[in-house]
Amino acid sequence: MHRQVSLIGAPTDVGAGTRGSGMGPEALRVANIVPLLESHGIEVLDRGNLAGPANPWAPPVEGYRHLAAVVAWNESVHNAIYKELGLGRFPILMGGDHCLAIGSISAVARHCRETGRKLRVLWLDAHADFNTNLLTPSGNIHGMPVACLCGRGPRELVEIGGHIPALSPREVRQIGIRSVDPGEKQLVHEVGLEVFDMRYVDEMGMRATMDAALVDVDSDTHVHVSFDVDFLDPEIAPGVGTTVPGGPTYREAQLCMEMIADTGRLASLDVMELNPALDVRNRTAEVALELIESLFGKSTLMRKSAVVPREGS
Numbered sequence: 273m274h275r276q277v278s279l280i281g282a283p284t285d286v287g288a289g290t291r292g293s294g295m296g297p298e299a300l301r302v303a304n305i306v307p308l309l310e311s312h313g314i315e316v317l318d319r320g321n322l323a324g325p326a327n328p329w330a331p332p333v334e335g336y337r338h339l340a341a342v343v344a345w346n347e348s349v350h351n352a353i354y355k356e357l358g359l360g361r362f363p364i365l366m367g368g369d370h371c372l373a374i375g376s377i378s379a380v381a382r383h384c385r386e387t388g389r390k391l392r393v394l395w396l397d398a399h400a401d402f403n404t405n406l407l408t409p410s411g412n413i414h415g416m417p418v419a420c421l422c423g424r425g426p427r428e429l430v431e432i433g434g435h436i437p438a439l440s441p442r443e444v445r446q447i448g449i450r451s452v453d454p455g456e457k458q459l460v461h462e463v464g465l466e467v468f469d470m471r472y473v474d475e476m477g478m479r480a481t482m483d484a485a486l487v488d489v490d491s492d493t494h495v496h497v498s499f500d501v502d503f504l505d506p507e508i509a510p511g512v513g514t515t516v517p518g519g520p521t522y523r524e525a526q527l528c529m530e531m532i533a534d535t536g537r538l539a540s541l542d543v544m545e546l547n548p549a550l551d552v553r554n555r556t557a558e559v560a561l562e563l564i565e566s567l568f569g570k571s572t573l574m575r576k577s578a579v580v581p582r583e584g585s
């Protein structure tokens with residue numbers, strides 16, 4: 273596990289259908305992200321916030337809302353994340369809405385390509401985020417980042433990072449999914465995206481789900497977590513714009529994060545869609561931080577060692 277973390281704030285809600293996630297980075301700082309990570313022996317550099325265009329709050333054009341602004345923000349995120357990876361540091365992108373994962377994950381994929389590492393993206397979300405401009409009911413690009421990363425989207429977004437597609441669907445595992453638009457569902461099946469939806473989690477349990485999602489992660493794998501806070505059940509995480517009931521409970525989410533930590537391969541992270549305007553006394557930011565601590569090896573269980581030997585790890 274990397275012990276040198278760089279925090280990068282991307283204070284924008286340009287891809288979302290509800291305003292407010294642009295305040296996410298500051299809510300994480302207020303909830304003490306820096307001292308909490310430091311308390312686990314991690315060296316933290318807060319690089320501050322990226323700058324970018326204001327949210328134009330305009331209707332869709334050809335099925336996209338705010339495409340030019342989304343491109344500008346994602347280019348900026350891509351460059352910042354790519355730079356941190358090149359320095360050998362562990363970047364945490366503090367969103368911001370989930371459209372910014374196009375910039376961060378294209379940077380991670382580029383870094384892995386250049387360093388010959390395998391990539392496993394764990395997409396923790398209530399939504400598949402696999403819409404296109406033809407399928408989208410809203411035009412909000414935060415519903416499209418996985419499709420864009422897999423080469424389906426507007427050229428300006430698909431080519432960020434210089435390799436089309438940035439990512440193969442085979443490198444992605446989606447966990448916690450419970451809200452997918454009809455056309456989107458068909459496309460997800462078509463490209464063969466591996467989805468552990470909430471029915472799978474209900475039937476198999478979080479442990480078997482994570483065992484399956486982490487299979488074949490080895491010492492040569494870069495694990496990236498893209499954590500949309502709406503992954504969590506709204507009971508524990510009300511501070512997001514697109515809550516969907518029936519998500520993982522606090523304990524299930526903790527186990528998910530702990531099992532990712534156990535691989536020792538987590539090397540980059542997005543924390544997205546946290547919306548302080550909808551939160552209750554910053555509670556969602558605090559829950560998100562408790563989960564981030566688990567990702568960095570804080571076990572909520574009584575264990576002699578944070579590392580539990582697992583098959584294949």
Ligand SMILES: [Mn+2]
Binds near residue numbers: 370398414
């Ligand atoms: Mn999302």
